Amino acid sequence: MALTGIQIFKLLPKTNCGKCGVPTCLAFAMNLAAGKAELSACPFVTEEARVQLAEASAPPIRPVTIGTGVTTFKVGGETVMFRHEKKFENPTAIAILITDAMSDAEITDRVNKFNKYTYERVGLKLRANAIAIKSESGDPAKFEMLVEKIAKATDGALILISNQPDILAAGLKVCADRKPLLYAATMANAEAIAKLARENSCPVAAKGASIEEVAELTSILNKAGISDIVIDSGARTVRQAFQDQIIIRGSALQKKFKPLGFPTITFPCEMAGNPMKEALIASMFVAKYAGIIVLSDLQGEVLFPLVVERLNIFTDPQRPLATTSGIYEINNPNEKSPVLITTNFSLTYFIVSGEIESSKVPSYLLVMDTEGLSVMTAWAAGKFVADLMATFVKKSGIEGKIKHRKLIIPGYSATESGGLEEGLNGWEIMVGPREGSHIPAYLRNLRD
Amino acid sequence: MAIEIPKTPYSGKVREIKLGKEAKTITVGGENSFPFYVFEGAMPHKPRIAMEVLDSPPQEWPQAAIEPFVDVINDPITWAKKCIHTYGAEMIALQLVSTDPNGMNRGADEAAAVVKKVSDAIDVPLIVWGTANHEKDTQVLTKVCEVCQNKRLIIGPVEEKNYKKIAAAAIGYKHTVVASSPIDINLAKQLNILLGNLGVADDMILMDPTVSGIGYGMEYCYSVMERMRMAGLTQQDEKLQLPIICNLANEVWKSKEVHLPDNENNMGNAKNRGILMEAMSAMALLLAGGDVIIMRHPEAIKLIKEMVADLTAS
Numbered sequence: 001m002a003l004t005g006i007q008i009f010k011l012l013p014k015t016n017c018g019k020c021g022v023p024t025c026l027a028f029a030m031n032l033a034a035g036k037a038e039l040s041a042c043p044f045v046t047e048e049a050r051v052q053l054a055e056a057s058a059p060p061i062r063p064v065t066i067g068t069g070v071t072t073f074k075v076g077g078e079t080v081m082f083r084h085e086k087k088f089e090n091p092t093a094i095a096i097l098i099t100d101a102m103s104d105a106e107i108t109d110r111v112n113k114f115n116k117y118t119y120e121r122v123g124l125k126l127r128a129n130a131i132a133i134k135s136e137s138g139d140p141a142k143f144e145m146l147v148e149k150i151a152k153a154t155d156g157a158l159i160l161i162s163n164q165p166d167i168l169a170a171g172l173k174v175c176a177d178r179k180p181l182l183y184a185a186t187m188a189n190a191e192a193i194a195k196l197a198r199e200n201s202c203p204v205a206a207k208g209a210s211i212e213e214v215a216e217l218t219s220i221l222n223k224a225g226i227s228d229i230v231i232d233s234g235a236r237t238v239r240q241a242f243q244d245q246i247i248i249r250g251s252a253l254q255k256k257f258k259p260l261g262f263p264t265i266t267f268p269c270e271m272a273g274n275p276m277k278e279a280l281i282a283s284m285f286v287a288k289y290a291g292i293i294v295l296s297d298l299q300g301e302v303l304f305p306l307v308v309e310r311l312n313i314f315t316d317p318q319r320p321l322a323t324t325s326g327i328y329e330i331n332n333p334n335e336k337s338p339v340l341i342t343t344n345f346s347l348t349y350f351i352v353s354g355e356i357e358s359s360k361v362p363s364y365l366l367v368m369d370t371e372g373l374s375v376m377t378a379w380a381a382g383k384f385v386a387d388l389m390a391t392f393v394k395k396s397g398i399e400g401k402i403k404h405r406k407l408i409i410p411g412y413s414a415t416e417s418g419g420l421e422e423g424l425n426g427w428e429i430m431v432g433p434r435e436g437s438h439i440p441a442y443l444r445n446l447r448d
Numbered sequence: 449m450a451i452e453i454p455k456t457p458y459s460g461k462v463r464e465i466k467l468g469k470e471a472k473t474i475t476v477g478g479e480n481s482f483p484f485y486v487f488e489g490a491m492p493h494k495p496r497i498a499m500e501v502l503d504s505p506p507q508e509w510p511q512a513a514i515e516p517f518v519d520v521i522n523d524p525i526t527w528a529k530k531c532i533h534t535y536g537a538e539m540i541a542l543q544l545v546s547t548d549p550n551g552m553n554r555g556a557d558e559a560a561a562v563v564k565k566v567s568d569a570i571d572v573p574l575i576v577w578g579t580a581n582h583e584k585d586t587q588v589l590t591k592v593c594e595v596c597q598n599k600r601l602i603i604g605p606v607e608e609k610n611y612k613k614i615a616a617a618a619i620g621y622k623h624t625v626v627a628s629s630p631i632d633i634n635l636a637k638q639l640n641i642l643l644g645n646l647g648v649a650d651d652m653i654l655m656d657p658t659v660s661g662i663g664y665g666m667e668y669c670y671s672v673m674e675r676m677r678m679a680g681l682t683q684q685d686e687k688l689q690l691p692i693i694c695n696l697a698n699e700v701w702k703s704k705e706v707h708l709p710d711n712e713n714n715m716g717n718a719k720n721r722g723i724l725m726e727a728m729s730a731m732a733l734l735l736a737g738g739d740v741i742i743m744r745h746p747e748a749i750k751l752i753k754e755m756v757a758d759l760t761a762s
């Protein structure tokens with residue numbers, strides 16, 4: 001919760017010495033509140049005030065960074081309960097489980113899938129984020145070898161799973177520089193795990209038997225100097241886990257309850273007997289507030305829908321998803337194929353390209369950059385109008401791909417056809433259907 | 449450690465609506481908290497899944513979707529019966545795809561006769577869905593209302609462009625209407641008001657916010673539904689306190705990814721991919737506030753019913 005200037009002023013020395021660059025403590029406080037100054041500019045602020053100010057200005061749910069390098073990801077940092085209020089900040093991270101009870105072939109296969117399964121969508125690369133490595137055997141040497149093997153085979157972020165500090169320490173020997181998440185500190189081992197985390201500056205997962213216990217545990221870890229915490233409330237039934245996710249986020253955001261102000265980790269892999277059900281549980285957690293989801297395996301048919309759902313939920317509601325502008329070739333078009341034009345709003349693009357595809361009519365689709373606005377909205381905003389469309393068509397390079405000069409525009413853009421015929425010399429402008437679902441019939445008619 | 453648990457200040461509840469024939473009605477709605485927040489309120493009636501039946505054989509379905517119905521796919525009556533008796537359907541949604549003017553363009557009389565036969569053959573609630581072609585739906589759905597008098601069908605989509613005639617017929621012949629608006633909370637509310645002004649009782653309306661699935665992008669409908677629920681439950685917006693119906697099935701099964709073969713683009717098994725895309729989409733819609741979801745694949749439905757049972761388990 002941000003403090004007001006007056007609240008901050010009360011914590012300052014009130015000597016008006018001017019060392020901070022402004023003449024009075026009050027002026028400095030106002031600048032701090034407005035984010036225009038750093039507290040460190042005042043050399044006289046007391047340690048106590050510093051702690052209070054830091055606490056008060058900390059985000060209600062701590063953003064926690066896991067991993068290093070290109071596959072680093074952040075979880076937490078969320079500020080709202082509903083995505084229409086403000087963007088959900090950090091997409092739920094997806095982890096695949098590997099244990100030291102698995103065969104070498106199985107381990108290699110899982111790491112390969114983790115590395116290989118990526119999906120391109122609206123110009124983004126979607127993939128799983130982490131490998132969760134679990135010690136089943138309780139043998140530190142075995143764990144160390146497994147972690148080393150995996151760390152060499154992938155640059156993905158790592159989660160080390162054991163409740164034995166010596167086992168986690170064995171794993172850390174070979175991957176501490178990768179900043180893995182240590183899972184998990186419990187009431188029984190909190191001191192030892194906190195020590196490991198401090199020495200290796202790694203984030204820690206706190207696992208309680210209930211929300212109450214986990215809140216107590218994060219306070220203990222905090223006192224032990226650990227602030228990068230991810231929490232597991234211990235729930236493994238769908239109903240309890242769902243409820244915990246909502247209560248954890250709600251109490252952090254609405255009650256400013258610090259002990260629960262952390263991202264969460266969830267385990268669909270321990271909540272279902274089969275991969276399909278597990279996938280559904282994971283999809284629930286994407287919508288409702290999990291920071292990390294650990295899956296028992298990676299199957300393409302599970303991962304693909306899950307990462308697309310995640311993309312949808314974590315899209316900025318103020319900034320529509322946009323696809324890359326340019327020429328899209330659908331159903332192998334040739335120089336005689338029809339040319340359609342639409343905007344780069346992703347939903348528009350998916351609908352129009354999907355309908356063209358299902359028509360089976362070879363076509364070119366010109367996707368124009370309208371800053372992610374739909375046909376109607378872009379038109380109203382003056383971004384999908386005759387002169388801009390004409391310039392785009394000329395520059396797109398479509399004229400080199402076709403022999404004819406006919407352009408099909410969306411039905412909702414009919415008013416632009418006159419202007420377009422002027423702007424695009426020698427082109428015939430045809431008004432297509434208003435609704436995407438009528439495109440296949442329109443294209444087939446054209447052909448017959 | 450004692451937890452400070454936030455309480456949402458609810459001030460309203462979703463209207464309870466009875467669907468289906470007198471002797472065998474199903475009630476939907478009635479929840480007075482956000483979806484599945486059973487620790488804050490009550491969800492007296494679980495969300496329901498309506499199984500989809502087409503009035504003419506499907507043209508573009510992938511193998512995975514045809515397979516469960518391959519023996520009945522040419523006959524909507526046996527198809528509907530199979531859904532009920534083999535797959536345990538609690539409701540049927542009959543899609544009048546044959547009436548599409550850009551397709552078979554079947555006439556209103558013929559289409560309505562098929563609806564009548566299906567309605568006579570089953571006793572679970574029957575949803576009848578047109579093609580969203582305003583003129584054609586007006587002809588077809590008014591005819592359906594008349595021919596199926598007193599069958600208490602659920603008729604949709606009824607849109608701002610064509611609500612008058614269809615809703616009037618629904619009032620006259622005692623059917624529930626599906627008020628359909630284009631992913632916009634204000635237009636949804638406005639249509640409910642217009643229907644009210646025309647004389648449609650509030651307990652004869654379901655809202656259709658126009659949904660999409662994973663594949664096309666769910667973010668818009670997801671948020672519009674959440675906002676509808678928020679308005680109805682916490683802002684006393686009575687005109688948005690109606691149960692929400694989501695016509696999901698085709699939105700998923702028409703997407704490109706459902707049609708890709710096994711292992712293409714690292715997308716795994718084609719059949720399971722389709723099932724999961726449908727079930728996960730339904731999961732998100734239920735979490736956003738759906739009360740009735742129209743679905744296609746029996747295995748996707750089974751998964752979703754399990755999730756609903758788990759989420760509402762005591």
Ligand code: SF4
Pocket residue numbers: 012013014015016017018019020021022023024025028041042043044045
């Ligand atoms: S340096 Fe500190 S004490 Fe001096 S005026 Fe600035 S805020 Fe006040």
